[in-house]
Amino acid sequence: MENDPAFRPVAYFSMEVGLKESIPTYSGGLGVLAGDILKSAADLGVPMAGVTLLYRKGYFVQEFNDQDWQQEKPVVWDPSKELTLLPNKISVTIRGREIKVGVWVYECIGATGYPLPIYFLDTDFDGNHPDDRKLCWYLYGGDNHYRLCQEFILGVGGLRMLRALGYMNIDTFHLNEGHAGFLTLELMRELGYYDPDRIREQVVFTTHTPVPAGHDYFTFGEIDQVFPDDAKTTIHKMIPDKPGVSMTELGLRYSRYVNGVAKKHAEVSNAMFNMETVDWITNGIHPTTWVSSGMRKLYNKHIPGWELDPGRLVQALTIPANEIWAAHQASKLRLFARIMETNGIQLDPDVLTLGFARRAATYKRADLLLTDVERLKKIAEKRKVQFVFAGKSHPADNGGKALLQKIRKASHEFGGNIRIVFMDNYNMEIASLLTQGVDVWLNNPIRPREASGTSGMKCAMNGIMNFSVLDGWWIEGWIEDVTGWSIGPEPSEAEAKEAATSTHYDEKLDAVDLYDKLENKVIPTYYDNHDKWVDMMRHTIALDASFFNTHRVVHEYASKAYSIDFRGM
Numbered sequence: 001m002e003n004d005p006a007f008r009p010v011a012y013f014s015m016e017v018g019l020k021e022s023i024p025t026y027s028g029g030l031g032v033l034a035g036d037i038l039k040s041a042a043d044l045g046v047p048m049a050g051v052t053l054l055y056r057k058g059y060f061v062q063e064f065n066d067q068d069w070q071q072e073k074p075v076v077w078d079p080s081k082e083l084t085l086l087p088n089k090i091s092v093t094i095r096g097r098e099i100k101v102g103v104w105v106y107e108c109i110g111a112t113g114y115p116l117p118i119y120f121l122d123t124d125f126d127g128n129h130p131d132d133r134k135l136c137w138y139l140y141g142g143d144n145h146y147r148l149c150q151e152f153i154l155g156v157g158g159l160r161m162l163r164a165l166g167y168m169n170i171d172t173f174h175l176n177e178g179h180a181g182f183l184t185l186e187l188m189r190e191l192g193y194y195d196p197d198r199i200r201e202q203v204v205f206t207t208h209t210p211v212p213a214g215h216d217y218f219t220f221g222e223i224d225q226v227f228p229d230d231a232k233t234t235i236h237k238m239i240p241d242k243p244g245v246s247m248t249e250l251g252l253r254y255s256r257y258v259n260g261v262a263k264k265h266a267e268v269s270n271a272m273f274n275m276e277t278v279d280w281i282t283n284g285i286h287p288t289t290w291v292s293s294g295m296r297k298l299y300n301k302h303i304p305g306w307e308l309d310p311g312r313l314v315q316a317l318t319i320p321a322n323e324i325w326a327a328h329q330a331s332k333l334r335l336f337a338r339i340m341e342t343n344g345i346q347l348d349p350d351v352l353t354l355g356f357a358r359r360a361a362t363y364k365r366a367d368l369l370l371t372d373v374e375r376l377k378k379i380a381e382k383r384k385v386q387f388v389f390a391g392k393s394h395p396a397d398n399g400g401k402a403l404l405q406k407i408r409k410a411s412h413e414f415g416g417n418i419r420i421v422f423m424d425n426y427n428m429e430i431a432s433l434l435t436q437g438v439d440v441w442l443n444n445p446i447r448p449r450e451a452s453g454t455s456g457m458k459c460a461m462n463g464i465m466n467f468s469v470l471d472g473w474w475i476e477g478w479i480e481d482v483t484g485w486s487i488g489p490e491p492s493e494a495e496a497k498e499a500a501t502s503t504h505y506d507e508k509l510d511a512v513d514l515y516d517k518l519e520n521k522v523i524p525t526y527y528d529n530h531d532k533w534v535d536m537m538r539h540t541i542a543l544d545a546s547f548f549n550t551h552r553v554v555h556e557y558a559s560k561a562y563s564i565d566f567r568g569m
């Protein structure tokens with residue numbers, strides 16, 4: 001029964017899924033979160049299947065030219081090494097042509113042996129028009145038209161493929177962000193008549209973006225060029241009052257349950273969409289994917305059973321300080337060995353090291369640290385500090401590329417008391433080295449634009465403190481001087497409302513606070529109060545890692561969004 005598709009009531013749709021670096025079908029947090037949720041679902045035996053696209057050309061490999069300008073190199077990977085091509089084929093019609101869609105499967109095996117299939121749709125087959133074969137090549141690669149075709153394949157083709165694979169009893173279609181929203185069209189086609197309530201009963205929607213500009217939008221002009229006639233008629237009926245389709249709006253209107261990915265994000269979403277019903281399920285990370293081998297051993301020794309029930313990490317205060325420190329230093333050395341290998345720079349393991357790595361989107365302000373270089377140098381005169389940066393910019397985002405250039409130039413210029421290192425090609429492997437091996441995780445987005453953020457949770461799983469603007473998950477995980485430190489002012493409710501309509505923000509305040517706290521709290525605690533430092537590490541594990549993990553997230557989705565019981569629970 002475990003492998004019988006007839007008994008899988010939940011289908012999870014995501015434009016990107018990040019399971020490991022050797023399956024390069026993700027670009028950042030959204031995909032990694034999807035992968036982590038599916039892994040936890042497998043660990044917990046939740047009867048669910050995942051659906052995404054294959055991306056034969058992946059996202060991209062990051063290199064830099066001698067101007068420190070990002071260059072994108074194609075990813076070379078062979079899907080047949082990681083996935084199994086199934087014999088099933090379905091077809092969809094777009095742009096007036098019929099396209100054969102095939103599917104690859106990855107069996108995610110949970111900690112107790114429960115298999116969870118993840119399906120990767122592909123159109124690169126003989127018999128398809130050359131342009132159609134390319135539709136599953138690039139993740140976030142082409143223009144809006146290309147994206148529209150991809151989203152039709154994901155939503156409509158995805159559901160059609162699930163049926164071909166024998167999934168006849170799905171109660172819940174979970175849209176991880178709006179990209180797969182066109183599956184509602186296929187549900188309507190299956191139904192045979194127009195009944196929005198019947199569709200709504202089957203769909204749940206998780207929104208991830210707190211700014212309207214982040215939502216995919218297609219005009220009816222664009223849609224009419226791509227869709228077949230029946231789908232065209234239905235979508236015009238479903239969104240009768242607008243000149244086009246926002247995928248977020250589609251999700252909001254045709255779901256029985258909607259959530260944001262942190263409490264604050266739900267507040268901002270309700271204000272932005274003029275709603276009151278957006279709930280929140282705060283994100284998490286998959287424990288055994290992100291924990292270091294040293295910490296894992298320690299937790300297994302002192303907190304048996306934590307892998308299946310990471311809530312037990314509340315007991316972390318019982319782990320001896322010297323063991324925590326030894327496990328941490330081992331991870332730090334591993335990171336530094338890698339930096340020596342790739343950058344030819346030997347960092348000092350006894351020097352306080354801060355990490356900053358994320359997509360180089362401008363709102364994440366990777367360069368905030370460099371706002372006042374003189375001040376930074378003064379701070380480091382007394383005590384040394386090291387910074388390790390990483391991050392990719394979207395190929396079309398010149399603002400993001402300029403940020404990376406600025407940081408890389410700084411990394412060449414600083415020396416002596418401040419070292420700055422930039423690691424190329426941020427991916428899940430680099431993320432894992434960094435979130436296990438630095439001492440402090442820095443995060444300073446423009447509030448409230450970080451819907452949740454998850455890299456800081458990976459750090460918490462390794463007892464690494466966050467030093468972050470109060471946004472996203474950190475508002476919930478932050479206890480000053482206990483789990484880390486805040487940067488900038490505390491958020492207010494009025495601000496959430498305002499944020500939906502304006503982006504006015506006094507950025508200078510954050511930079512000043514960052515320098516003040518670095519100088520007066522982070523540096524002195526690290527160098528002068530080792531006992532307190534390690535105690536903060538333990539509190540970070542007990543208070544943050546115990547909660548901000550995808551086992552807890554999947555429990556919440558199962559009870560609030562799916563209403564299912566699952567094996568062993």
Ligand SMILES: *Cc1c(COP(=O)(O)O)cnc(C)c1O
Binds near residue numbers: 455
């Ligand atoms: C975890 C992860 C992210 C997401 O990090 P944020 O803190 O949400 O920005 C992005 N990219 C990679 C490779 C990751 O592993």
